[in-house]
Amino acid sequence: MRRKSAMLVGNSLMGAGMILMVASIAVSVLNQLPQIHMPNLMASGGIMGIFVGALLWLAGARMGGHEEISDRYWWHRRFDARCQKNHNTRYH
Numbered sequence: 001m002r003r004k005s006a007m008l009v010g011n012s013l014m015g016a017g018m019i020l021m022v023a024s025i026a027v028s029v030l031n032q033l034p035q036i037h038m039p040n041l042m043a044s045g046g047i048m049g050i051f052v053g054a055l056l057w058l059a060g061a062r063m064g065g066h067e068e069i070s071d072r073y074w075w076h077r078r079f080d081a082r083c084q085k086n087h088n089t090r091y092h
Contacts, residue, residue, distance in 0.1 A: 006063055006064065006065070007064045007065065009060075009063055009064070010060045010061065010062070010063035010064020010065065011060065011064050012060065013056050013057070013059055013060025013063060013064075014056075014057050014060035014061055014064065015060075016053075016056050016060070017053045017054065017055070017056030017057030017058075017059075017060060018053070018057060019053075020049055020052060020053030020056060021049070021050055021053035021054060021057070022053075023049065024045075024046045024047070024048075024049030024050045024052075024053060025046075025050060027042065027043075027045070027046035027049070028043070028046040028047060028050070031043040031046060
């Protein structure tokens with residue numbers, strides 16, 4: 001698979017995973033309301049959907065090349081001693 005299409009498929013899987021996780025959390029929260037009577041299968045499916053969404057997210061991140069920590073992250077770049085350009089620290 002070419003890099004461009006791999007990133008497209010990876011980003012699509014990450015988006016689908018995010019949508020599935022948010023929808024599953026909404027179903028799980030709505031299940032706790034006493035006014036809404038959901039079948040037990042739908043309530044259990046809401047919990048399972050969170051994990052399936054997370055797996056889709058991770059598979060998309062792996063396929064799209066987003067699984068590594070990037071130097072672009074602000075906290076990582078400024079406060080992690082291993083990533084600073086100052087060579088007088090303990091970590092090399």
